[in-house]
Amino acid sequence: MYLAPQILSMNKLTYFLGIFCFLALITSCEEQQQRGFIEPPRDYADQRATDNDSLLTFLQNRFYNYEDYQNAASNELVTFTLDTIQGTNATKTPLIDQVDEITLKVKDNDGTYHDHTAYILPLREGVGTAPTVADSVFVTYRGMLLNLYTFDQRTSPIWFEALNVVKGFGALMPYVKKAAAPTVNMDGTYSFDGFGSAAIFMPSALGYYNSTQSSVIPQYSPLIFAVDLYTYNTSDHDGDTVPTHLEDLDMDGYFDDDTDSDGVPNFRDVDDDNDEILTRNEYDQDNNGTPDDSDGDGIPDYLDKD
Numbered sequence: 001m002y003l004a005p006q007i008l009s010m011n012k013l014t015y016f017l018g019i020f021c022f023l024a025l026i027t028s029c030e031e032q033q034q035r036g037f038i039e040p041p042r043d044y045a046d047q048r049a050t051d052n053d054s055l056l057t058f059l060q061n062r063f064y065n066y067e068d069y070q071n072a073a074s075n076e077l078v079t080f081t082l083d084t085i086q087g088t089n090a091t092k093t094p095l096i097d098q099v100d101e102i103t104l105k106v107k108d109n110d111g112t113y114h115d116h117t118a119y120i121l122p123l124r125e126g127v128g129t130a131p132t133v134a135d136s137v138f139v140t141y142r143g144m145l146l147n148l149y150t151f152d153q154r155t156s157p158i159w160f161e162a163l164n165v166v167k168g169f170g171a172l173m174p175y176v177k178k179a180a181a182p183t184v185n186m187d188g189t190y191s192f193d194g195f196g197s198a199a200i201f202m203p204s205a206l207g208y209y210n211s212t213q214s215s216v217i218p219q220y221s222p223l224i225f226a227v228d229l230y231t232y233n234t235s236d237h238d239g240d241t242v243p244t245h246l247e248d249l250d251m252d253g254y255f256d257d258d259t260d261s262d263g264v265p266n267f268r269d270v271d272d273d274n275d276e277i278l279t280r281n282e283y284d285q286d287n288n289g290t291p292d293d294s295d296g297d298g299i300p301d302y303l304d305k306d
């Protein structure tokens with residue numbers, strides 16, 4: 001597989017994508033306002049049960065092209081396809097026998113947490129390490145609805161900020177490993193070998209829930225994403241040397257932690273405890289890989305005012 005040298009323009013692409021996602025969200029709100037009402041979202045517990053029933057029925061009755069993945073070379077991109085177990089495909093292995101369940105917390109409008117179940121399907125093992133939910137990832141992917149309609153697909157790699165896409169997409173990232181270091185071809189393009197691939201089947205609460213997406217994804221749609229991961233960068237959104245994934249202090253999957261209560265969440269705050277010493281100058285001064293704690297009170301210096 002041959003790829004254009006998109007790595008060089010990574011920062012621009014990331015910036016552009018951030019804007020695009022933001023605009024898409026705004027548009028969906030405006031559409032609702034123009035219709036003159038905003039329907040209150042459905043109860044999370046009810047919708048969770050409905051979505052999980054739909055997902056389980058789907059996983060019991062469908063299979064994926066696992067033979068294509070088994071036969072593919074380690075540098076060959078396989079298009080993820082799903083079909084019904086029936087007729088000549090009656091003896092295929094159902095997805096339900098191949099997925100692993102994960103549980104993720106979702107906050108409703110009142111700030112109450114609800115556990116939601118998603119299903120991870122390993123497609124092929126990558127040779128590298130896996131990113132976190134907060135990193136920048138270089139991927140190809142296919143997004144589908146349970147009726148097998150493909151609402152989005154990329155066969156040339158693109159950079160995404162995992163935090164800027166739907167929660168279930170980010171949640172898949174720790175389950176997919178990157179490729180070996182790319183080789184540069186004679187014509188200046190890159191080749192990746194040994195990339196990992198995995199899919200997630202998620203309830204609507206990990207997708208767009210009650211918002212519609214440009215009439216392509218109806219409200220309350222469970223979603224499927226199959227992703228191939230080529231490489232990633234560990235994100236540090238505020239450049240304070242604390243990787244973004246470590247600035248979710250309570251590890252609830254929401255980057256809303258705000259130690260100094262100044263309205264700027266930690267992952268965007270260059271002085272997390274507001275003691276006028278930049279986090280970068282008190283996080284890990286001795287470079288031993290663990291946060292410094294000068295007074296030994298169990299609170300690391302960068303989060304400790306005294």
Ligand SMILES: [Ca+2]
Pocket residue numbers: 236237238239240241242243244247266267
């Ligand atoms: Ca940071």
Ligand SMILES: [Ca+2]
Pocket residue numbers: 258259260261262263264265266269271272
């Ligand atoms: Ca803050």
Ligand SMILES: [Ca+2]
Pocket residue numbers: 238240242247265266267268269270271272279
């Ligand atoms: Ca910070």
Ligand SMILES: [Ca+2]
Pocket residue numbers: 271272273274275276277278279282301302
């Ligand atoms: Ca500080």
